Amino acid sequence: xxxxxxxxxxxxxxxxxxxxxxxxxxxxxxxxxxxxxxxxxxxxxxxxxxxxxxxxxxxxxxxxxxxxxxxxxxxxxxxxxxxxxxxxxxxxxxxxxxxxxxxxxxxxxxxxxxxxxxxxxxxxxxxxxxxxxxxxxxxxxxxxxxxxxxxxxxxxxxxxxxxxxxxxxxxxxx
Amino acid sequence: xxxxxxxxxxxxxxxxxxxxxxxxxxxxxxxxxxxxxxxxxxxxxxxxxxxxxxxxxxxxxxxxxxxxxxxxxxxxxxxxxxxxxxxxxxxxxxxxxxxxxxxxxxxxxxxxxxxxxxxxxxxxxxxxxxxxxxxxxxxxxxxxxxxxxxxxxxxxxxxxxxxxxxxxxxxxxxxxxxxxxxxxxxxxxxxxxxxxxxxxxxxxxxxxxxxxxxxxxxxxxxxxxxxxxxxxxxxxxxxxxxxxxxxxxxxxxxxxxxxxxxxxxxxxxxxxxxxxxxx
Numbered sequence: 001x002x003x004x005x006x007x008x009x010x011x012x013x014x015x016x017x018x019x020x021x022x023x024x025x026x027x028x029x030x031x032x033x034x035x036x037x038x039x040x041x042x043x044x045x046x047x048x049x050x051x052x053x054x055x056x057x058x059x060x061x062x063x064x065x066x067x068x069x070x071x072x073x074x075x076x077x078x079x080x081x082x083x084x085x086x087x088x089x090x091x092x093x094x095x096x097x098x099x100x101x102x103x104x105x106x107x108x109x110x111x112x113x114x115x116x117x118x119x120x121x122x123x124x125x126x127x128x129x130x131x132x133x134x135x136x137x138x139x140x141x142x143x144x145x146x147x148x149x150x151x152x153x154x155x156x157x158x159x160x161x162x163x164x165x166x167x168x169x170x171x172x173x174x
Numbered sequence: 175x176x177x178x179x180x181x182x183x184x185x186x187x188x189x190x191x192x193x194x195x196x197x198x199x200x201x202x203x204x205x206x207x208x209x210x211x212x213x214x215x216x217x218x219x220x221x222x223x224x225x226x227x228x229x230x231x232x233x234x235x236x237x238x239x240x241x242x243x244x245x246x247x248x249x250x251x252x253x254x255x256x257x258x259x260x261x262x263x264x265x266x267x268x269x270x271x272x273x274x275x276x277x278x279x280x281x282x283x284x285x286x287x288x289x290x291x292x293x294x295x296x297x298x299x300x301x302x303x304x305x306x307x308x309x310x311x312x313x314x315x316x317x318x319x320x321x322x323x324x325x326x327x328x329x330x331x332x333x334x335x336x337x338x339x340x341x342x343x344x345x346x347x348x349x350x351x352x353x354x355x356x357x358x359x360x361x362x363x364x365x366x367x368x369x370x371x372x373x374x375x376x377x378x379x380x381x382x383x384x385x386x387x388x389x390x391x392x393x394x395x396x397x398x399x400x401x402x403x404x405x406x407x408x409x410x411x412x413x414x415x416x417x418x419x420x421x422x423x424x425x426x427x428x429x430x431x432x433x434x435x436x437x438x439x440x441x442x443x444x445x446x447x448x449x450x451x452x453x
Contacts (some may be wrong), residue, residue: 078445081449101305
């Protein structure tokens with residue numbers, strides 16, 4: 001009986017260690033993330049059938065491409081900051097129809113430490129076929145600054161979030 | 175900058191073109207010398223200006239056809255403009271118009287040329303060209319042709335153009351005609367329809383001939399096992415896939431239960447981009 005109990009000690013230790021690890025994991029810092037939230041008022045697929053999200057100066061896979069016919073907008077991609085400065089990074093969303101880019105939107109933004117923020121980038125009808133200078137981007141039909149201040153970023157999830165725009169809303173909440 | 179201001183608000187479907195052409199003109203990108211080149215510097219300048227003006231006129235006409243979604247006519251005008259004066263933005267527009275006409279292979283060749291251009295390509299244009307290239311590369315069809323029988327002295331024609339047997343070829347989606355010719359005579363022909371992004375393999379059986387039998391090159395593009403059996407029919411493929419999936423699922427479950435600070439995931443694929451900001 002005694003030897004049997006002793007034989008369980010390693011198991012108990014293992015369970016305790018696991019519990020400690022689990023507890024430390026639970027106390028882990030909140031992730032530093034930026035959710036790029038893409039929406040559009042353009043009709044799909046007549047004037048928009050594909051979107052591309054490109055992130056400059058961030059990791060090895062900077063481009064995400066999606067067919068918006070199969071799954072409607074809004075769509076989102078989350079950027080997870082894993083090191084280095086908090087920014088700035090440049091995010092560009094391009095909308096195309098039948099292979100030609102017809103509208104784009106860019107933003108220069110920084111991560112907010114240990115917070116999940118939402119960067120809304122809308123592909124607007126009013127910006128379709130409008131070319132802005134390199135340092136600007138179109139919003140509401142007008143070329144303006146690329147910079148998006150921290151105050152202009154929404155907290156996650158955005159108020160109008162639905163399952164269409166967020167992968168798993170409940171599970172994903174930090 | 176003046177050119178940029180002048181051109182920035184021009185509303186065109188393929189909007190970078192005007193800026194690009196203006197930049198090209200502003201930079202004084204020279205055209206190739208003519209066969210009957212004028213001899214004096216003044217006449218050369220005049221000739222150059224005339225040619226530039228003509229290229230711009232053709233380009234503007236091309237844009238008008240783009241606005242009307244007349245892709246073939248637009249391509250024709252852009253081609254004519256490019257024949258007078260090479261300008262990457264015009265080439266980009268031509269590539270986009272060709273793609274709309276279904277001529278994706280030609281469009282890809284142009285985009286490659288833009289990529290290789292040492293000058294006259296802005297960062298933005300280069301990025302757009304790469305983006306279009308990626309899209310087209312996914313849409314073109316890949317075809318591998320193998321011959322069975324005596325292939326001595328035969329040629330393969332795809333849409334009446336000679337092609338090598340060995341390599342898989344990239345073709346525009348749509349209808350194509352294959353023909354095998356020996357001594358100027360078609361010995362086998364076949365029509366086929368290639369789907370967008372499809373990978374097809376065609377085996378053409380040649381009629382018997384008294385010449386030396388020639389085996390066709392081994393398939394290089396199709397993913398196949400050693401015995402010619404498709405890889406997805408191999409037991410180890412499914413075993414490996416099952417192991418990877420099971421391992422992935424287990425890792426996902428463990429990762430999910432280990433931390434409450436799970437990162438948010440988007441609805442695009444991939445849902446998360448992980449990275450470090452480059453200083």
